[in-house]
Each structure stands twice: as structure tokens, then as C-alpha cells.
Amino acid sequence: MGIPYSYSLRNLWTRRLTTVLTASGMGLVVFVFAATLMLAEGLQQTLVQTGSSDNVVVIRKASNSEVQSGVERDQAALIESQPEVAIGADGNELLAKELVVLINLKKRGSNNPANVVIRGIAAASLDLRPAVHLKVGRLPRPGSAEVIAGESIARRFQGCGLGETLRFGMRDWRVVGIFDAGSTGFSSEIWGDCDQMMQAFRRQVYSSVLFRMKDPGRFDPFKARIESDPRLTVEAKRETRYYLDQSEAMANFLRILGMVLTVVFSIGAVIGATITMYAAVANRVGEIGTLRALGFQRVSILGAFLLEALLLGLCGGVLGVVAASFLQFITISTMNWASFSELAFSFTLTFGIFWKSLVFSLVMGFIGGMLPAVRAARLSIVSALRES
């Protein structure tokens, strides 16, 4: 048996001010580390939750998003006639030919403009997206210049509140309803009648065709068939895959940015931990000499000081993760680079991020404590006792 764990733990408690200060430094780094991972996770979850695995999005080949896509009317009709399309309770196909256009709207308060997605919807659009439901007001009447706005858009953009009027496509549009789309990307969209939108924006083609599959297990043969059909220049993706692809680049960017930042910051925190642990060794030279004289081996001393540094790192980790967990209450918005539109999402803490942050803090503690622990273990017993 080695030196008791309580020795390391109580030494941290004895010099609690130094412990708290050093752990806070490490906690800040863990906070940044966890926050960027939470940001990437929040973005990804928002976009992935936007999709449903039963739904299929059909867009023009090689276009990464609906914004860049164009599906000709005759091609859309051909897709509509495919046997895989599910039929709704009303006897109609659960399929929506939609238009996606970006417009520029001013934010409330700051007057800063940002891109917003306008989606021209069909009758089945709401049925295809169970996460979306009308919160207040009513749905736009077909053939009228009426729109409904996602909750986060209504809150943050001028003219998007219930009863307000927006101007785009050289027409005025009345907001007749606000819809709640949970934490999906639709919260950041404005929806109106597709035919009205196509006229207003002078578009001849749809952006995408969205439909529910009768049997989701038959997606692969369907995809193979329509992508090899010479009459069609489209590609089919499961809706979840489509949104995951959209989020990947941004999420990766956030993760890499987070890693670079935390690596730079962690150098400072590790140096802080090293200084603290060197001071701890210097203050306890006599104790080290005594423990060695009593028969504890160098490796026990090394272990006790490393454990102390690991506990210090863990304190920092817990501080950082607890602080970062409060970020979950914050919703932020940024440009979704895949659709070039505004996207609102929250920081999301997952179990994976939680343990990665703790492991990261332990690694910082380990690196910071290594040199001081080696110094403690290498002390000669006689000179250590003489210094006490």
C-alpha cells in the first residue's frame, strides 16, 4: 500500500486558496474547451433534429443545399409519381414541392441585416415535419400573401412578429402565425404559400421535393433507381443525412477552433499547475524526507504528488464543466454556412462532452504535476530531512 489518498486530498484542502486559484485557471480552459464542443454539438443537434429519418429530400445533383438546388417542375412531377411516396390520411401524397429563397432582414434592436430562409410550402409540409406546430395565429391561406414565422425569427427580426408586415419579393406579406419548431433549424425560417412565393421571386423551379417513404427500409433501392434515371438530374438523401451533411463543415470548424484555442490556453494553465505543484514540493521537502525515511519508495512519493496534481486538474475540470453547463440556457444565432442563412441554436452538453472535458482537465493536471512529482521523488532523504 502506498501513501494514503487522504494525504494528497488534505494537502489540497490545506492550501485551498492556491488550490482554488490554480483550479480556476484550469477551469477557464476547460470552460472554453467544453463551450466550443457544446457549440458544435448544439449546431449539429439542431440541424440533425431538423430532419426525420422517414423523410427523403430530393435536390439537384451536386447541390449541397436547397438554396443552391433547382428541381424542374416535370422532374418534381415524376418524383411525385414514384410508388415509394407515402399516402396521407386525406388520401393525398405526403409530398411537398418547396421553394427556398434567402432574403435579407434587419434584426430588432441593432438594425443589422442577416440572411433569413423563406420557405414556400405545400399542404403536406406541416404533416411532414411533426416537430413544427403552430403556436399562435393561423396558417397562411393558399393563394394569399400571408406567412408564418418561426419563433426565433419572430423574436429577433423586425416585422416578423404576429400581425406585423414584411416586405420582400416586391410585395408586402402579413405574418398571420408563429410556429414552434422545437430546437430544429425551422425555427429560423419564414413559411408561406409556395405558388405565391414562386410568383413573387419569379422562380420557375422548385428548390426541393420532400416526401415521406411508405417503407423507409426501401430507401437505398429508391435512391439507386432515381439517381440512375436519365430523365432526372437529382439526388436523394434521407432528411437526417441531408441536415447532418449541412452541419458537418460548421461543426468541424467550431471543433478545430476550439481545439486550437484550448491548446494555447492550456499551456498557460499547465504552467500554473506546475508552479503550484513545485511550490507544494518545496514546502513539503521535510515531509518527503520523513516519508522516504519511514520506508515509502520513490514511486510512492511520485504517485502521491501526481495524484495531488490530478485532483487539482479534476477540481478545475468540475469547475469548468459546471460553469459551461449554464451556457445551455443561452441561445445564440449564427450564419449557417451551408444555407447562408441565420440559424439559432443552443449550447448542448452531452455525456461525451462531460467526460472529454474531465479527461482533458486530468491530462492538464498530469502534465502540470509530472515535473514537480519527479523532483519530489528524486530528493535525497538526508538533504530533504536537513532542509526540514
Added chain:
Amino acid sequence: MSASPDAIVSIRNLSKSYRRGNQVLPVLTGISFDIARGEFVALMGPSGSGKSTLLNLIAGIDSADSGSIKVAGVEITGLSENELARWRAHSVGFIFQFYNLIPVLTAFENVELPLLLTSLSRRERREHVEAVLSVVGLADRMDHYPSQLSGGQQQRVAIARAVVTDPEILVADEPTGDLDRASAEEILKLMDRLVHELGKTIIMVTHDPRAAEKAHLIRHLEKGELSES
């Protein structure tokens, strides 16, 4: 000179020098002597005479340049560092001038420390610790931290720690050097009890003639050489 049959410590031709830059400073030069089992020996001498060095060598925390040290039949000069650590854990009890208790551990935990290096169970360790703390009269202080104890009490805890593994020898470096007269007297009485009642062998370095009076034998060290009085 051959070792006497009842010697627990047998030292032959022991030499030790320190190096300061290019200069070699001899501290002990060819010392030979025996300490019998159950003996209380005081090592005296002026500062720098090598008495603490001799004590450290006997306790196995310093290494000699040449010569032999046998403790209870074990030739310790040939042991590796790890073997020495294991040997110290069960063969040597240390009593220091400044007690050298671990401040973050209670009296009980301080005394238990050397037992963590044995194969005793938790229950057996508790029994041993409680027994020795009773011997030194601190059974009611076992949950106190060193800072909550007086100097004399701390030294008694240190003595309990030194004897808890029932070691072959006890080495004491100025055990009364940091204590007032009354506490020093108590500690010396306790050490005397350890020798007479428990048959312990004590080797003590001291400057204090009153402490040395308690010893059976006083050895003087001067300029690295030993004389008996």
C-alpha cells in the same frame, strides 16, 4: 575485531566523506563499534563531528564510502535503494528533533503510516496504533492533528510511530532538542521505558548532557573518530 554475539548493530571500518566542489571532506574515518541488543546509546560530540552522519548510516538513509554495517544480522551496505526502503520500514524507528509528523494527518494516521507498508489488515493496523498510542499516553488524542498538540505530545506521537512496527532499532536525532525541560524529561522517561520494559535498542544523537545521562553508554565523536565514556 569480530562482532560480539549479542550485538544488534555491528560497525566495522566505516568511512564517509562529503565532496564540496573539488574538496573531499572526511566525516567518519574507519569507525568500528558494536551496540548490544536492548542498549541505550548516546552519541555526543561537537557540531560537524559526524554523529548525525553516523546515525543516518546506521538507519540506512545514507550510504557509506567503505566499511560494513550489520543490523540484526543484515549487512545493509550492500542493499539496493528499494531493498533499503523495505528494510527501514520494518527494522528502523525514527525519532526526529522536530517530530516530523505529517501535518495533514491525525495522530492516529501518522502512527498508522509505517503500518501501511506491512501486510496487516485495516483492523490489525487499528489495534496496533491504538495500543502504541496508549503506551505513550495519547489514546484520547488520536483524532487530533499535530497542530492541535503540544511539542511534547507531538514527540510522543512520533515515538508511537517509531515503535508501531516493532523495529529492531530506534534512532533518535536530538529528540529533546525542541522541547522545554519538563517535556524533555517526559520524553526521556518514555524512551527509558521503551528500553527497560519493551527491550528496545535506542541510538540517540544529542547535545544535551541531561539526555545523555539516561543512556547506558555515551560515545563521543570528534573529528570522525569515536571514543567511549
